Amino acid sequence: EIKCPNCGEVFTVNESQYSELLSQVRTAEFDKEIHARIEQELALAEQKSQNVQQALLSQKEQEISNLQSQIAQFETQQELAKKEAEQAASLQLQEKDKELQQLESQLTTLRLEHENQLQKTLSALEKERDEVKNQLVLQEKEAALAQTSLKERYEVELRQKDETIEFYKDFKAKQSTKMIGESLEQHCEYEFNKNRMAMFPRAEFGKDNDARTGSKGDYIYREVDENGVEILSIMFEMKNEGDETATKKKNEHFFKELDKDRREKGCEYAILVTLLEADSELYNSGIVDVSYTYEKMYVIRPQFFLPMITLLRNAALNSLQYKQELALVREQNIDITHFEEDLDAFKVAFAKNYQSASTNFGKAIEEIDKAIRRMEEIKKFLTTSENQLRLANNKLDDVSVKKLTRKNPTMKAKFEALKEK
Template sequence: MHNITCPNCATVFTVNETEYSQLLAQVRGAEFDKEIHDRLERERELLHQRAENDLQAKLGDKDKEILKLKAQLRQIELAKDLELQQAVAQVEKERDAAQNALAVQEQKQELELATTRQEYEVRLKAADEQVEFYKNFKAQQSTKAIGESLELYAEAEFNKVRQLAFPNAYFEKDNQVSARGSKGDYIYRELDENGVEIISIMFEMKNEADTTKTKHKNADFFKELDKDRREKDCEYAVLVTMLEADNDYYNTGIVDVSHKYEKMYVVRPQFFIQLIGLLRNAALNSLKYKQELAMIKKQNVDITQFEKELDAFKTAFAKNYNSASTNFKKAIDEIDKSIKRMEEVKRFLTTSENQLRLANNKLDDVSVKKLTRDNPTMKAKFEALEGENQ
C-alpha cells in the first residue's frame, strides 16, 4: 500500500500497488511528454539560434570577402592605372629618344656632308697644288737632273720634319746592291729602344721629262720594287712617282696596290710625308705585338741554347757514365775474382786446420809406452832414466 498526498488540499490517499503503478504511469507519461516537448522546444530554439549565428557568420564572411574583392578590384584598377601611366611614359620616352636620334642623325648627316665637302675641297686643292707643283717642278729641271731631282725633293721634305716627327728614324739612300744587281732609292727604318723594328719602308722615286718619247707607267716598276723590298727585308714598298700625270687613279692621293703586290703603295710627291706618318702610326699600334713576338723569338733562342747545352751535358754525362759503368763492372768482376780466390784460400786454410787438428789429436795420444813398445833399446834407456831420477 502507498500513501499519496494531494499537493493542492493536502489530503492523504491510500492506494494499492496496482493503483499506484497506474497513477505513476499516468503522471510519468504526462511529465515525460511535457519534458520532451520542452526539450524539443529548447533544442529547436538552440538550433534556430545556431542557424541564425551560422548565417550571421557566413554573412560576415561574405561581407569580408566582398570587401576583399572590392579592395582587390581597387588594387587592380590602381595597377591598371599605373601600368597605363608607365606605358604612356614609355611611349613618350621612346618618342623623345626617336626625336633625339633623329636630331643626332640630322646633325651627323650635316657633319658628314660638311666633312665630305671639306675633303673634296682639300682634294681639289691638293690636285691644284699637284698640278702647280708639277708645272713648276718640270719648269725648273733640266733633262739631266730630272731623275735625281725627285729624290732630292723627297730627302729635303723629310729632313724638314725629321727632328720633330721622326727623331729616331733612319732615312738614307739605298747604296747596297743586291745579288741581282739592283737597289732601291731610299730606305726608311725605325727601331724602338730595345731594337725591335717599328716599321721599315723601301722607297723608289720615279720621274721623267715631258719630252721623253717613251713614256713609262707606274706599274712597270712594281715587280722590281717588290723584289728590292723583300731582299732588303723591308715591311712596306712605296713608289713616289710623277709618271702618268694625267691618270686620275694616281692623282686622288695615296693609292694602295697591295692587291697586286703585298704592302705596296703609290703616291705623288706631296703625299710622301703623309704616307710615312700613316704607316708609322699603324705600326705603333701593332708595336706591342712585335715586341712580344721579339721576346718570344728571344725566348726560343734561349730555349734552343739551353737545349743544346742540355744535350751536350747529356752526351758528356752519358760518356762519363758509360766509362764509369765499364770501370765499375771491371771492379765488380775483380771483386768477384778476389772473392773466389779468398774462398779457395779459405778452403785450403780450412783443410790445413783440419789436418793440424788431427795431428794435435794424434800428438795427445803419444806416450813413452807406445813409442818404446816395439823398440827394446829405447825402452831400456827410458827405464834407466827413470831409475836415476828415482
C-alpha cells in the same frame, strides 16, 4: 416788475412789453432746446453709426482673421506638401548623387589607372627616345667630326697637291729628265724633314746606298721603338719624266725591281712615288694598292707621300704590341710553332668576337625595330583610351535631373507641381 438777473435792477413793463419779452424768451429757449435736441439726435445717430461701423469693422476683422487663418492653414499645408516633395526629391537626388559619386569614383580610378599606365609607358618611351636621341646625337657628332676631319685632311691634301702641281709646272719646263727625277727625290726628302720632329721623331729616312746586291732603291724609311723592335720599314722609289721625253715609261715597269729591293733590304712595304702616266685616272685617283701583283706595294702621287707614311705608321702602331710580343717570344727562344698556334687562336678569338659583336649589333637593330613597333601599338592604345575617356566624359555631362526623373512619374509630377507653384 422784472428784476434784472445781472445787475439786480427792478423795472416795470406793461403787458405788451411783457408778452414780447416772453415770446423772445420762449423763442430763444426753444431754439436752444431744438439745438440741444438736434445735437443729441446727431450724437445718437453718430453713436449708432459708430456702433454700426464698429460692428461691421469687427465683423470684417473677424472675416479677415478667419481668411488669414485659412490662408495660414493653407500655406502650412502647402509648406508641408512642399517639404514632403522636397524631402522625397532630396532623397532621390542623394541616391542619384551617390550613384554619380560612385560613377565618378570609378571613372577617377580608371582615369588614374590609365594615367599611371600612360605615365609609365610615356616614361619608358621617353627614356627609349632619349637614349635613341643621345645615340643619334653622338653619331651625328661623330659623323660631323669625321666629316670635318676628312674635309680638313682632303683640304690639306688638295693644297699639297696644288702646291706639288704648281711646283712641277715650274720645274718641268726647265729641267732635264735626270734633274726632274732628282727634284722629285729632293721634294720628298724636304717634305719629310720638314715634318720629321712633329710626326716622325724616332724615324730614319735616307737614301739607299747599299748596292751590294746589284741594285738599290731611292730611299728607305725605318722606325723602331725604345726596345729596338721595328715599327715600320718602307722602300721608296721616286720616278718622274719630263713632257719632252721621247720614251714614255709606265709605272708597272718598275714594280718588279722595287719588290726585289724591298725583299733584299728587309723592308715591310714598297712604295712607288711617281709622276709617270700623268693622264691615268687610276693613279690620279689617290693611293693605288698593287698588292694583287706584288705583296705590300702601293703607287702614289707626290702629294700622298706624307699621308701614306702616316697611314702605314698608324696601322703599324696598332700592331706594335703584337710585334713586341713576337720579339719577346723570339728572345726567350719559344718555339715558332707555339707562336703560330697562339696567333691562330688569337685570330679565331678575334673572329669570334667580331662575329659576336656583329650578331649583337644585328640584335640591337632588331630591338630598335621592335621598340618602334611597340611604340606604335602603345600610341594606338593611347588613342583608344582617350576616345573611351572622352565618351565617358560626354555621358557624365549629359546627366541631368530631367533625365534622372524621366522614368519616375512621382518625382516628375512633384517637380512639375513645384514648378507651377
